[in-house]
Amino acid sequence: MLSDLDLYQFDLNGYVILRGALGLDEVAELERQLDAIPPINPNKWFGHVHRENLPEERGVSLQQIYEAGPAFEKLIDHPAYFEHLKAFIGNQDDFDSHHGPIYIDECFGLIRGPGGFIGMHSGGFKRTKRTQFRYHNHEFHCGQVNVFIPLTDIGPGDGATLVVPGSHKSNLPYPRKNPQSTPSDQIDKPTSPEPTVEVHLKRGDVLMFVDAIRHGGAKRTNPGLRKVVIYRFGPSWGNSRHGYLPSKALLERLTPQQRKIVQPQTYRLPPSLTPDELMAGLKMTAPEGFR
């Protein structure tokens, strides 16, 4: 249930934690379906799930995870956060929502072991339009809102998500350079000089944050794996971050509302178009092109 406090905190901090939003049985089922995916090499597919080619410390990212089973399909419009998404992305009754309420531009399962992390990135001062935070005319208009679902408890040493509260509105980068930061701005707790907060979560909690907030993932120092699921939502005129297409089987299984979120656009084609011409019109890339 969307509360005034959720709206206030999301505006103020750039993130909100929905405690106990999912049932533990739902989380267990997500973990079971994730674990059922056999090991995949980078840039390879298992069915319609694709493993990204990430630097090793970022872990194993299994893209198009909504193809991995019914528990993941439910996350497309889960009632625990669906109203939050519509409020944070905004524009529910005008030209911006012409193709539907919202769109998933990326969804993946992410598994990280000891030593894994992702450096701090993003921040309001970067001003990217895709990830922007905006509040205008009594409405949010966010470009990308992330739904972060832990499948394991995440506490100290587990590689928690790091956020700089309020940084989705920042105009300047943090001024003190970290001597240990690499050119690609990779820094990690506890050496990060930025005023980060570690977001500790229990199974069943859901973290929602606007991608414009400065964020990263602390280095995991504990043994074992951190397993999470991340769905990124934006306006229905967005497009897939990596160019993935949902499978026909998935689209057929989904409810009309879910189908619109996975594939908002419907295409108008002239009757004379042959299947060959249609395929030629789609720009295709070899899987190796992905990053």
Ligand SMILES: O=C(O)CCC(=O)C(=O)O
């Ligand atoms: O892995 C994490 O905790 C942070 C995730 C992240 O950086 C992102 O979703 O952009």
